[in-house]
Amino acid sequence: MILTSLLLGAALVVTALGAPAASSTEHAPVPDATIPPASDYDWSEGAVTEFPIHSSCNHTEVHQLRKALNDAVKLAEHASQHILRFGNESEHFQRYFGASPTAEVIGWFEKVSRGDRGRVLFRCDNPDGNCDLEDYGGHWRGENATDETVICPLSYETRNDLEQLCGLGYTVSGSETNFYFASDLLHRLYHMPAIGEGIVEHYSETFADVLNLPSENPANAVRNSDSLQYFALDVYAYDVAVPGEGCYGEGPSEESSATTAEPTSSQVLSTSSAEPTSSEGYATAAPSAASSATAEAVTVSTTSSAQGACHTHSDGVVHCE
Numbered sequence: 023m024i025l026t027s028l029l030l031g032a033a034l035v036v037t038a039l040g041a042p043a044a045s046s047t048e049h050a051p052v053p054d055a056t057i058p059p060a061s062d063y064d065w066s067e068g069a070v071t072e073f074p075i076h077s078s079c080n081h082t083e084v085h086q087l088r089k090a091l092n093d094a095v096k097l098a099e100h101a102s103q104h105i106l107r108f109g110n111e112s113e114h115f116q117r118y119f120g121a122s123p124t125a126e127v128i129g130w131f132e133k134v135s136r137g138d139r140g141r142v143l144f145r146c147d148n149p150d151g152n153c154d155l156e157d158y159g160g161h162w163r164g165e166n167a168t169d170e171t172v173i174c175p176l177s178y179e180t181r182n183d184l185e186q187l188c189g190l191g192y193t194v195s196g197s198e199t200n201f202y203f204a205s206d207l208l209h210r211l212y213h214m215p216a217i218g219e220g221i222v223e224h225y226s227e228t229f230a231d232v233l234n235l236p237s238e239n240p241a242n243a244v245r246n247s248d249s250l251q252y253f254a255l256d257v258y259a260y261d262v263a264v265p266g267e268g269c270y271g272e273g274p275s276e277e278s279s280a281t282t283a284e285p286t287s288s289q290v291l292s293t294s295s296a297e298p299t300s301s302e303g304y305a306t307a308a309p310s311a312a313s314s315a316t317a318e319a320v321t322v323s324t325t326s327s328a329q330g331a332c333h334t335h336s337d338g339v340v341h342c343e
């Protein structure tokens with residue numbers, strides 16, 4: 023554009039003065055210094071655009087994983103677009119993030135929808151033996167291989183399709199976030215340092231606690247793994263699955279509210295999850311990737327040994343890592 027108008031300008035001057043073309047090239051304008059010389063550099067060289075899936079996954083597992091990962095991206099993409107469209111005016115945004123600035127939340131979703139996939143590996147074997155634990159759907163390998171996640175057979179058998187959102191009796195406020203394979207993988211992606219940066223963590227987990235988080239600790243709400251998952255499911259349900267309606271459900275049940283429930287052992291878990299402790303197995307204060315993985319795998323099983331490596335939410339739903 024600049025070059026064109028310079029040339030045009032030069033041509034007009036030449037015409038006006040009636041000078042020969044040869045003399046105009048002698049006094050040609052100095053080349054625009056802002057236009058770089060041609061280069062072989064290609065910024066996108068080596069970019070990884072598809073999530074790598076390990077050879078330990080059989081064909082069926084690869085198909086299911088591929089589909090669910092694409093759906094996780096769809097969830098994240100829409101969540102980001104919803105906020106870009108409505109900003110903090112969105113009631114859904116306010117529900118999970120209160121009066122927080124929108125940019126960090128958009129950023130966490132953009133990382134899933136458009137981030138490089140190079141440092142994220144999904145595998146289907148059982149290198150750490152955790153798939154043998156009852157109710158184990160998968161786990162981040164943490165200290166053993168920080169960029170890897172294992173998806174155990176249970177996930178392929180039990181996680182539901184995103185197309186089934188709002189079906190099967192599911193409600194946002196009453197069901198687990200791992201009800202759908204897509205949101206379960208969103209959670210697993212946030213454990214990967216390349217995506218969650220060790221910042222997206224489990225600061226609060228039950229739906230009631232997630233709703234309390236914006237007023238209790240808004241800085242944690244915008245980087246709480248479950249808040250991001252619930253928000254993504256909620257807006258996808260409302261905007262896409264059942265437009266203008268969604269399937270929020272009745273809100274947190276009495277038993278799942280930290281302030282009203284009986285002091286059962288699972289209640290202790292849900293109450294403690296609001297505190298920056300690791301009693302639920304989740305390091306909460308920007309921990310190193312490895313230490314948090316260890317806590318997740320080890321402490322969870324010690325806090326509710328009855329469920330093996332799982333813990334029971336105060337609403338009675340068993341949640342496994």
Ligand SMILES: *[C@@H]1O[C@H](CO)[C@@H](O)[C@H](O)[C@H]1NC(C)=O
Nearest residue numbers: 109110111116120121122123
């Ligand atoms: C939305 O963000 C603006 C700043 O852009 C702020 O003034 C306003 O209070 C926020 N509203 C809510 C409901 O958080």
Ligand SMILES: *[C@@H]1O[C@H](CO)[C@@H](O)[C@H](O)[C@H]1NC(C)=O
Nearest residue numbers: 150162163164166315316319
């Ligand atoms: C890492 O490997 C060890 C030894 O196999 C295992 O005991 C531990 O549970 C593994 N850690 C994770 C996070 O799976």
Ligand SMILES: *[C@@H]1O[C@H](CO)[C@@H](O)[C@H](O)[C@H]1NC(C)=O
Nearest residue numbers: 080081082083174175176178
């Ligand atoms: C692939 O693995 C799953 C377990 O996740 C198993 O149920 C299935 O039979 C396997 N499929 C093939 C074709 O081997």
